[in-house]
Amino acid sequence: MYLFLVLLGWVATYFLFYFLFPAFFNGVSPAPGRKSLYSVVLTVALSFLIFVGSSGIRDLELSNRILHIFGGGFLSFLVCFLVVKDTGLNVSKFQFFVFSFLITLSLGTVNEMLEYALQNYFDFSFAKTANDTWLDIISNTAGGLIGGVFLTPFINQKRS
Helix, strand or coil: CHHHHHHHHHHHHHHHHHHHHHHHHCCCCCCCCHHHHHHHHHHHHHHHHHHHHHHCCCCHHHHHHHHHHHHHHHHHHHHHHHHHHHHCCCCCHHHHHHHHHHHHHHHHHHHHHHHHHHHHHCCCCCCCCHHHHHHHHHHHHHHHHHHHHHHHHHCCCCCC
């Protein structure tokens, strides 16, 4: 059930960003099309593979780090990248990196607040100590930086 909610969350995040990014940069938001479908399928498939792959790691601490680096930070940055590509948004590499990195940090923080609420009010178990929350935020940040380093070079600003 948790995995299904995470996957559904990525779909919702993609479409939220699909309309949010253009609103911040140029106000024109094209209708989602075939590219969006491919991007959503790619995001869901990668999320699933990262979740399954990290759960196969015997060391639970390492597994959690990998999950937050790639299933949190990197995947968040990838969704930002796909949205910019799919909408044809005309942004500089600097604008893309800063905005996407801030979005990635925000998503990681919201995730940790959601984990806090689920753990403290609904008896889910996510972290034994507050230290885990900080390590998760650091891991999400590292994943965002990895995403930024590898994806930002592929942003091509069109000359007006």
